[in-house]
Amino acid sequence: GNSVTQMEGPVTLSEEAFLTINCTYTATGYPSLFWYVQYPGEGLQLLLKATKADDKGSNKGFEATYRKETTSFHLEKGSVQVSDSAVYFCALNDYKLSFGAGTTVTVRA
Amino acid sequence: DTAVSQTPKYLVTQMGNDKSIKCEQNLGHDTMYWYKQDSKKFLKIMFSYNNKELIINETVPNRFSPKSPDKAHLNLHINSLELGDSAVYFCASSLGTVNTEAFFGQGTRLTVV
Numbered sequence: 001g002n003s004v005t006q007m008e009g010p011v012t013l014s015e016e017a018f019l020t021i022n023c024t025y026t027a028t029g030y031p032s033l034f035w036y037v038q039y040p041g042e043g044l045q046l047l048l049k050a051t052k053a054d055d056k057g058s059n060k061g062f063e064a065t066y067r068k069e070t071t072s073f074h075l076e077k078g079s080v081q082v083s084d085s086a087v088y089f090c091a092l093n094d095y096k097l098s099f100g101a102g103t104t105v106t107v108r109a
Numbered sequence: 110d111t112a113v114s115q116t117p118k119y120l121v122t123q124m125g126n127d128k129s130i131k132c133e134q135n136l137g138h139d140t141m142y143w144y145k146q147d148s149k150k151f152l153k154i155m156f157s158y159n160n161k162e163l164i165i166n167e168t169v170p171n172r173f174s175p176k177s178p179d180k181a182h183l184n185l186h187i188n189s190l191e192l193g194d195s196a197v198y199f200c201a202s203s204l205g206t207v208n209t210e211a212f213f214g215q216g217t218r219l220t221v222v
Binding site for chain 2: 034042094099
């Protein structure tokens with residue numbers, strides 16, 4: 001079946017550091033890909049999405065590119081802030097929205 | 110206006126009790142979901158409804174029964190609660206079932222003692 005694998009955390013960074021969270025997927029078709037963010041005590045919010053190969057999703061300084069050849073959708077941000085501390089989930093949807101295990105990111109001032 | 114709202118936000122109950130969690134969405138979506146998030150933050154889909162019809166039913170104990178009275182509501186009833194049911198339960202909705210993003214509620218933290 002379809003699945004998502006993302007790098008395990010936790011990840012701890014200093015403010016203004018570069019963040020990358022790896023995500024790879026397995027799918028039989030051409031799913032849409034998503035990154036969701038969960039801040040402490042809250043529900044999941046859509047961070048960005050891409051619906052086809054080579055699409056780049058971006059939001060709040062985060063970016064991810066849909067790479068069909070490597071079946072990847074890595075999340076990147078050039079300069080993180082303390083407010084970016086959260087759990088990040090990679091997800092795919094062809095007929096069912098499936099999530100990776102989540103990566104906890106902590107940014108220290 | 111809250112897009113996907115679920116109640117209660119917190120629920121503490123004893124083993125063996127029966128409880129319900131309610132969910133409502135005002136986005137006009139036709140698909141709704143229940144997800145369970147465990148203590149390690151892992152999210153697992155439990156059920157999905159499209160236009161009030163059950164379309165996804167993962168391997169969930171039959172003590173869990175979803176009910177969708179209309180497209181805007183999806184409630185979750187749990188019988189004979191067990192310690193292992195303690196988790197955060199999220200309701201979500203989406204427009205359609207294929208290649209669409211879902212919008213999530215704030216979650217219900219269920220603690221079974």
